[in-house]
Structure formats: structure tokens, C-alpha cells
Amino acid sequence: MSSLSTLAKTSDRAFPFAAELMGVLSIAALxxxxxxxxxxxxxxxxxxxxxxxxxxxxxxxxGYCGIATLGHAALFGVSAYAVGNACIGGIREPxxxxxxGIVAGAITGAISGALITRFRGLPQLVxxxxxxxxxAALANKLSSVTGGSDGLSGITPDPVLGLFRFDMFSRxxxxxxxxxxxxxxxxLLRFVRSPFGLLCRGIRDDDLRAQMIGAVVYPRLVIxxxxxxxxxxxxxxxxxxxAGVVGLDSVSFERSAEVLVMLVLGGxxxxxxxxFGSVVFQIFEHIVSATNPFHWxxxxxxxxxxxxxxxxxxxxxxxxxLWSKVxxxxxxx
Amino acid sequence: xxxxxxxxxDGISYGMVLFIISIGLSIMMGLMxxxxxxxxxxxxIGGYLASYAMRDLGAGYALAIVVAVIGTIIIxxxxxxxxxxxxxxxxxxxxxxxLTIGITxxxxxxxxxxxxxxxxxxxxxxxxxxxxxxxFRMIPTHRVFVIVCGVITALALWLLIDKTEFGIRxxxxxxxxxxADSLGIRxxxxxxxxxxxxxxxxxxxGVVGAELLPIEPFYALRYMVTFLVVVSVGGxxxxxxxxxxxxxxxxxxTTGKYLAPEYGEFFFYLAVxxxxxxxxxxxxxxxx
Numbered sequence: 001m002s003s004l005s006t007l008a009k010t011s012d013r014a015f016p017f018a019a020e021l022m023g024v025l026s027i028a029a030l031x032x033x034x035x036x037x038x039x040x041x042x043x044x045x046x047x048x049x050x051x052x053x054x055x056x057x058x059x060x061x062x063g064y065c066g067i068a069t070l071g072h073a074a075l076f077g078v079s080a081y082a083v084g085n086a087c088i089g090g091i092r093e094p095x096x097x098x099x100x101g102i103v104a105g106a107i108t109g110a111i112s113g114a115l116i117t118r119f120r121g122l123p124q125l126v127x128x129x130x131x132x133x134x135x136a137a138l139a140n141k142l143s144s145v146t147g148g149s150d151g152l153s154g155i156t157p158d159p160v161l162g163l164f165r166f167d168m169f170s171r172x173x174x175x176x177x178x179x180x181x182x183x184x185x186x187x188l189l190r191f192v193r194s195p196f197g198l199l200c201r202g203i204r205d206d207d208l209r210a211q212m213i214g215a216v217v218y219p220r221l222v223i224x225x226x227x228x229x230x231x232x233x234x235x236x237x238x239x240x241x242x243a244g245v246v247g248l249d250s251v252s253f254e255r256s257a258e259v260l261v262m263l264v265l266g267g268x269x270x271x272x273x274x275x276f277g278s279v280v281f282q283i284f285e286h287i288v289s290a291t292n293p294f295h296w297x298x299x300x301x302x303x304x305x306x307x308x309x310x311x312x313x314x315x316x317x318x319x320x321x322l323w324s325k326v327x328x329x330x331x332x333x
Numbered sequence: 334x335x336x337x338x339x340x341x342x343d344g345i346s347y348g349m350v351l352f353i354i355s356i357g358l359s360i361m362m363g364l365m366x367x368x369x370x371x372x373x374x375x376x377x378i379g380g381y382l383a384s385y386a387m388r389d390l391g392a393g394y395a396l397a398i399v400v401a402v403i404g405t406i407i408i409x410x411x412x413x414x415x416x417x418x419x420x421x422x423x424x425x426x427x428x429x430x431x432l433t434i435g436i437t438x439x440x441x442x443x444x445x446x447x448x449x450x451x452x453x454x455x456x457x458x459x460x461x462x463x464x465x466x467x468x469f470r471m472i473p474t475h476r477v478f479v480i481v482c483g484v485i486t487a488l489a490l491w492l493l494i495d496k497t498e499f500g501i502r503x504x505x506x507x508x509x510x511x512x513a514d515s516l517g518i519r520x521x522x523x524x525x526x527x528x529x530x531x532x533x534x535x536x537x538x539g540v541v542g543a544e545l546l547p548i549e550p551f552y553a554l555r556y557m558v559t560f561l562v563v564v565s566v567g568g569x570x571x572x573x574x575x576x577x578x579x580x581x582x583x584x585x586x587t588t589g590k591y592l593a594p595e596y597g598e599f600f601f602y603l604a605v606x607x608x609x610x611x612x613x614x615x616x617x618x619x620x621x
Contacts, residue, residue: 068426070558115606119613121426122368126565127609129558130602137599253558257434264431294450294550298442304435305416308428 020186026272027182030279035174042170046242048282049177053235054255055262055278056188056271057105060228062260063269064192065221066204067117068125070256071132074112075229077251078135079105079236084152084246085145092158094176094241101237102230109229110222117221129253136251151247155240166242173242184234188271191227200224201269261304267314276316338470340584340591346476348583349483350542354556355563356490356575357531357538363570364507364527365421370433372535373557374440379405379536380548381444384453394458398540405536406529412436413528421524422510437553445550455543475544482541483576486534490572503527507570562601566608568615577616581608 034045054076061067082104083097091097112131116124139146146152159165164172191197199220203210207217240246249255259278266277289296307314358372383401386392392400416436420429461478464471494500505513506523514520539548546556559582567578582601589600608616 062427068430070430119609122362122561122565122569123609123613123615125368125426125430126562127606130562130605130609133558133598134602134606137596137602141596141599254554261431261434264427268427294442294445296442297438298446301435301438301440301442304431304438308432308435309416309419312428 019189023186023189024182026275027178027185031174031178042174043243044286046170046173046177047239048279049174049181050235050239050242051259051262051282052181052275052278053184053238054232055259055266055274056185057228057231057235058259058263059268059271059274060188060192060231061113061225062263063267063274064197064200064204065117065224067128067221067225069116069128070125070253070260071112071116071128071130071135072232072259073251073253073255074132074135075105075108075232076236076239076255077139077246078108079229079233080240080246080250081139081146081152081236083237083240084155087155087157087241088152092156094157094160097157097241098180098234098237101233101240103233105229105231105233105236106226107229109232110226113222113225113229117218117225132251132253132256136248136253139248139251146246146248149248151245152240153245155244155246157241170242177238177242180234180238184231185271185275188231192271196220196223204269261300264314265303265307267316270314270316273314273316277314280315336591340588342472342476343591344584344587345580346479346583347545347587348580349480350538350545351559351563351583352483352538352576352579353486353541354535354538355560355567355579356486356572357534358560359564359567359569359571359575360490360527361531362564364503365417365524366569367417367420367422368426368429368433368561369417369531370430370557370561371436371440371553372531373555373560374437374553375405375409375532376535376539376542376556377444377548377550377552378408378440379539380455380543380552381448381453382536383540383543384455384548385448387456388454394456394461397455398537401540402533402536406533409528409532413525417528418521418524437557441550441553444553448550450550453548455540455548457544479541479545482537486537487572487576494572499523499526559601562605564615566605566612566615568612568617571615571617574615574617578608581616 034048035042038045054072057075058069058072061069061072079101083101086100087097091100112128115131116128119127140148142148143150157166160172160176164176166172192201199210199215203215203217203220211217236250239250258281262278262281263274264277265281266275267273285296288299311317354372354376358369361367361369361372379401382404383397386397386400387394416432420432457475461474463474465474465477494503502513502518502523505516505518506520510520513523539546539552546552563575563578563582566582567574567576582604585604586598586601589596589598593600
């Protein structure tokens, strides 16, 4: 991690908003690339963006706070259901619905964070799974609110800003999601370099030492969890609005495990890693699992084993190391 | 009264299956500190091997169990040497999680490739398949068989760990691995033997419990969480803890499914959260 943070810091001094600009440009470039590669499948790209937000949100707690969780889909699912219900209940303005998702996600995040971050190690992991499964069981049971196994359908938000209507080719949905992703990504880039974000990294590296220098660990982790919930909430809200349906898969254990795999594939503790891990994983999944889902599982399994053995910090870290080797020969500060 | 009896019997036999499978995971976690999410996958391999031995090779039930246990251990040896050895004791939870999820995915994919996506039956011998008359009512013989297996496993493990030379070395390695190493205990052999024991118990449980947890490719993923929960609630490395946790959670789950089936596993996980708060180290866990 250290090489990466120094890299970010030096570029910071050279130009005040370099990282933020890079974020916006990269996401725009990815959007254009996606549009050129899958012009007929914008719905897939829109879904991808929703999940990417969930991976970014997971990065905040797993990458920046060191909390291993296998129940993160709960935050995503709860806000998706909240947005779906709000939309059916009469709030149809997309920006307002995003707000609903953020609030629902932040509340769920704060509650589950308050439970999960009290523990470390195995109890923490098991508790995160238990909370995820509890939400999944409730989503199945409370079919008056969630639609049960049929899913919650009939979500039809108004046009964005009253101008752009959600069309059947998902053009509006794609552009809207892309812009939201860019905004969230830039905000998070600043957030993780704020004193609060740095303190969380300190807690991850050594929570005892963080306590010794006066940090109050537990409330910090709960707040971080709430922020992570808000980001997951944006993803859930986008997913509900653009798909028009919320199914039980949004709270499933598989979803939680999958986003963890995406995060680690890209590199935890690094927003760029989360972004690229999520994009690469989902595009490959889209192509390969269409032919045979079990071959896809074998492939992902082998990839995970290879990453743990050969690139424990994820693919993005490998790229960064390679980059700095090629462009800054011996020029490391 | 009838309902209470049925719930009790089903709950205890389900709990015993959970115990036989999870105890291997618990010992492994207590000794090697490995969160082995692939444990369910080994139980699944045991089930597949038993099913193959009985249906394609015509072996009997007892022989099938032996084939399953030994076969699973043989399959797991290269995995231990190449992969698991790297993550014993030292690496962080996330690395262990990813490596073992990766192994699980590969095993699921291969199991489907070799055996297909359908359910695999392990036919019970006649002696176990009928009902058993215990005087005032009839109960399925298989349930009794599972409970007996669970009790025997618990007793045998207790004898092994508390009364044998191997058990002494194992406990010494759990308490202080470096010190045990410098006293001349070959800890890497202890680790390897414990891994084989854990995998063998998993395979045994997979075969014996196939009536309650049916064998199919997603077995490894579906019950992975349940086994992990049992170990966490019981406290890693504790036989009594794992037994208590298995029976408690088995009863909680069965009661919930009998009385409020539409809630699914809600009560199971509610019990888990409550216990986690009351006993953060598990029912019988020790501080490390």
C-alpha cells in the first residue's frame, strides 16, 4: 500500500486536482469504451455500474478498515427495496430516490456496523454472514414489502431532471448511472485521503497503536460503515431505478461473496483497484458464464488461488508496480 | 407431544450431522488458525465418492464410507502440500478466506464437470432404512444411526486428544507452536495429520448426513456458512463446544422450520447473533 500512497501524494503536489480529474476521465473513458464494446447491451453496463458502487462501498470497510465481511449485499439490498417502495409509494423523482437509497443504506450500515465492528476475526466474519442471511430471510418472508421470491416490480421513476426519460434501450439509465458513479468516485477519492480516512487506515494497520495515540476506534468504524452503507445505497438505488425490479438476488450470500472476490481481484485498500476489479470481473463473467456457469466457477476459483499466491495485493497493485518500474527508473522518492 | 418428540429427534440428528462435519473444521481452526471455507467441499467430495462406490462399483454401505474417507484424504493431500501449508497460523483472515473460497469454487466446478449437476443419492442399506420400534412409537432407524455415529465420533476424538501421545503433542502445538517446535515436536507433521483427520471427519459426515444434507455441486457453498457458524458459536478447537453448538443450532433450526417454515433460516441466524453477543469467544472457546 505504501508505494501507492506515495505515488498519489507526489502527483497531488504537482497539480491540485490531478487524482480527481483522473477519476472523472477514467470513468468517462470506461463509459465510452463500454458503449463501443456493448452498444446493444447497455442494460448490462448499467447493472455493472450498480455493482461497482457496491464494490467501492465494500472497499471502504474491508480495504480501508480491515473488516472482513461476507454480508455486504444486505446494505445494497435494503436500500434497493427502500427505493423500490418509495417509488411505488409516489416519490418518483430520480435524484430524490437516490437520496432515499443513501439514507436507507447509511442507516443499515450504521446498524450492522455497530454489531459487526465490536468483534475481530472469526466472530466478526460469522456475524457479518449472520446479518446478511437474516436480511435475506426477512426479504423472503416480508413479501408485502419486498415481493418475496417474485421480486418487487413496477418501479417507474420520472424522467431525470424532468427531461431525460428512462428508455427501453437503457440509454438514459446508462448515462445517469455513469455520471453518478463519477461523482461518487471523486468524492470517495477525497474522502479516503481526508484525516478521517487516514485514521481508518491507521486503525486497520494497528488498532492498538491507534488507540494509544488517542483515536476512539469503535465509533470511527461505525461511521465508516455508515458511509460505506451510503455508497452501497447509491448502488442499490441505481439498480432499483434502472432495472425496475428488485429481486432476492440483491441480498443473497452469493452477491456478497462475489463482490468480495471482485474487490480482491482488483486490490483491496485502493479505490482504483475496486473500480477495475469490478469492471474486469463482470465483463469476463458476462462473456464466460453465458456459455457455462460451472466453468466460470472453476475459472474464478483458479484465479483467486493464483492471486493469493502470486499477487496478494490484487491486479491493480501489479499494474502500478509495473508502471512505476517502466516510467520512473530509480526515481522512487 | 408428538411434535415435540419429532422436533427433538430431527433436531438432534441434524445437530449430530453438523457436529461430525464441523468438528474437523473446529480442530483445524483451533490448531492451524485457518478459516477453511472449503471444508464443506471436502464433505461433498466424500459424498460423491461414496455414491460412486455404491452405485457404480457395487460396494456396500460400510465399504463406501471407508472408500469415501480415504479417497477424500488422498485428494486433499496435494492441496495441503501446495496451498494450505502457506496459510497455517500466520496469514490474515482475508487471504485465508480468498484461498479457501477459490478452492471451493474449483471443487464445485470440477464436481459438476465429472458428476453432473443432479442430486446424488447414497442408498441406505436395509438395516438402516426402515423404522425402529422403541416401545411407544416408531422412529426412522437412520436418525438413530446418525446420533450414534455422532456420539462415537465425540468419544473417539476425546480419547484421541486427551489420552494419546498424539493428543499431547497436538495440544502442545495448539498452546504454543514455537515452543512445541523447539522441544522437538515435529509440528509440520502434526499439522498434516490434523488436516487429514479434519478432512476425513468431514468426508465421514458428508456420507452419513447425506439424507439430511443432500449431495449436489452447490453443497459446498450452501452449507459452508452453517459449518462456519457452528465452529464460531462453539469456540474453535473445543469438542464440547462444537457438540453443544451443533445440538443447539440444530434444534433452533429444526424448531424454526417446524413451527414457522415461512421464516426460513431466520431463527437460526437470530440465535447465532444472540449467542455471539453473549459469548464472544464461543460457548467453550478460550482466549488465544
